[in-house]
Amino acid sequence: MSETPPDSSSWKPSEGSDDPxxxxxxxxxxxxxxxxLVGITHLNVGGETVISQTQYHGRIVSADPKAGFKVECEGKWKGQLxxxxxxxNVFTAARPGQYRLRSTEEIVENPDLLATWSVKGRVTS
Structure with missing residues (x-):
């Protein structure tokens, strides 16, 4: 069974205000x-239960105040944007070293930045 890349275009952080x-x-x-190195934790609507976790890594190729950041992926998701x-504010400097991605078992050495997100599920009817 092949996995599809994570859909990162339709979500936003679950915490904080609605103001950009x-x-x-x-x-x-x-x-x-x-x-x-990006980590995304998908939570249920109540925010208490982890539904899934996705990790990917790559180079930031663009930054736009409306479109956000685009990351050209390497590793498992190579070729995906x-x-x-x-x-x-979500980006923090990464400490030097090796980072093992739980979702893919890849090892990423010495990334420049880390970015982590928690995303609450949506109520569907």
Whole structure:
């Protein structure tokens, strides 16, 4: 059974207000070209139960205040272009070392940045 890449274009962070985060284009442009390890935890509607976890890694190739960040993936998702919401504050500097991705068993060495998200499920009728 083949997996499909995670759909990262239709979600936004589950915590915080509905107001868009502050955007600094110079700061966002400074992230372009850096290598990021992304972790996404999908939670149920109540936010208490983990439904799934997705991890991917790659180079940030663009930053736009409306479209967000685009990541050109490597490893399992090589060739996929993933999107992240336009929130600069989610990125943190990664400590040097090896990072094992639980979802794919890949090892990523010395990424520049980490970005983690928790996404609550939607109520469907």
């Amino acid at each position: 985060p502050a955007w600094d284009q110079d700061e966002a442009d400074g992230l372009v070209g850096l290598y990021v 993933m999107g992240l919401p336009p929130d600069i």
